[in-house]
Amino acid sequence: MTGDTLGLLLNIDEKYLSFSLNGECLPSYDDLFQYSSGGYFAAASFMSYQQCEFNFGAKPFKYPPKGTLFKTFNDYGTMTDEEKKILPRHMRLNLIKNFQVNEDSCTICFAEKASHKLVPCEHGGFCFKCSLQLETCPMCRTQIHERVLSESSRSRTASDSAEDQSADKDT
Numbered sequence: 001m002t003g004d005t006l007g008l009l010l011n012i013d014e015k016y017l018s019f020s021l022n023g024e025c026l027p028s029y030d031d032l033f034q035y036s037s038g039g040y041f042a043a044a045s046f047m048s049y050q051q052c053e054f055n056f057g058a059k060p061f062k063y064p065p066k067g068t069l070f071k072t073f074n075d076y077g078t079m080t081d082e083e084k085k086i087l088p089r090h091m092r093l094n095l096i097k098n099f100q101v102n103e104d105s106c107t108i109c110f111a112e113k114a115s116h117k118l119v120p121c122e123h124g125g126f127c128f129k130c131s132l133q134l135e136t137c138p139m140c141r142t143q144i145h146e147r148v149l150s151e152s153s154r155s156r157t158a159s160d161s162a163e164d165q166s167a168d169k170d171t
Helices: 089-098 128-132 151-170
Strands: 006-011 016-021 024-029 116-119 124-126 146-149
Touching: 116 128, 124 128, 128 146
Parallel strands: none
Antiparallel strands: 006 016, 016 024, 116 124, 116 146
16 A cells, blocks of 8 residues: 555574565564575565665665564675666666677676586576576576686687787787
């Protein structure tokens, strides 16, 4: 309902989470920890023109958790003002449409060059850090046995090395 406050207490150490609605506790939930041990992030899904306000501890909670010590997300990390902005969907889609990604970027993080492929399926396009986070291939769901430097990365490294040696000879 309009004006309701939904609270969430995530206790990673004791492996439970509980919701509250306007300060009234709802039953706790611990099944989440059977399937995942980390990598949690806040997310919400809305219909068009619905909105809400998130408070991760930047200001006092309207209904703080009762009977337990807690820390806020803001006690653990920070976000820049730019990262805190939540844009209307049409503006966000326009930004995404105009976002440029290098052709050789990792298909997961887009920040590093894609340098590794997965064995045995041979799918590539991942940087080393992202490839280590995968247990199964995101394209074919094959169990990953090994991560190897892709041929294109090897040839790029070899040509870079040859250029460096040639530059050393010139000086």
